[in-house]
Amino acid sequence: MEITFRDAVTVIHGIGFGALLLLAFSGAAAALYALSTSSTPWRPSGSDLILLRAYFWGMALLAWLAVLIGAYVVYPWYRAHPPAGAVDLSGFPKALLMSTPATSQWHDIGMEWKEHLAWFSPISLTAVAWLMGRYATALKDMKSVRNVLVGLLALGFFATAVPGFFGAMLNKYAPVRGGANIVLMRGEAHDK
């Protein structure tokens, strides 16, 4: 069981940070509901509030790590130009996708949208984390602030889920691969 260095970094970017962030949205939505609109609103204690704020700042941190590693580590590998006349494009994912009409739109729409859209996620989630720190205990009575939080959280989810989908599809058709092989486990070749 081996994985290349670039594959490993892409996995950390997409699954380690991106997918974990997507999972965290359900907890954020539940916390927002419990604090504000349930019939018996949650009144968090001091230690609850610390954990609650850490949770939302943790989501913002995951979003920042995902976009920064995506834009400044994985994306340069993805968009690298192949040498003139290159036939094997497997090390140049963007060129590989654009080499055939069957896959070019994965780049033209998928990557072109993902690379910009994803930045709405850390921006909106940083705002959400900050607002939770300031207003968490007042949300029951402040509908306008609650609406702001719901809207920003929905924006953060959209800006995480859509790039996540395109990232997974792009990596199916043109994996970002290369660098040193990392051996995770040794095995034996066999028929069954």
Place this chain on the structure above:
Amino acid sequence: MTNSEMQPTNGAAAATLLSVGLGGLVLGALALAGDAIPAVAKALNIWNPTGPLSGVTLAAIVVWLAAWLVLSRLWSTRTLDMRLIGGVSAAMIVAGLLLTFPPFMDLLQGK
């Protein structure tokens, strides 16, 4: 003291939301400008391995944080009309999202 007197004002939330709208709009506008105008793309290419995306996102983040800082100082103790600010912010966010969507970018450029 009543509950409403103990509540924080909504000005900080308004500043936070409007700054996200401004940052999102700048992100979308620069993404379109970089796509449509080669000279802008070159100017936004502040780190070559990442290309114009580096300048687009850095500019959007700077505008977002600067707007957040300034608006927070102006509004943090005030109670504001959140319908108006929410509507303006939502319009800017939607515009920013649309401007990053490649088919919409192409439509605006007549491609």
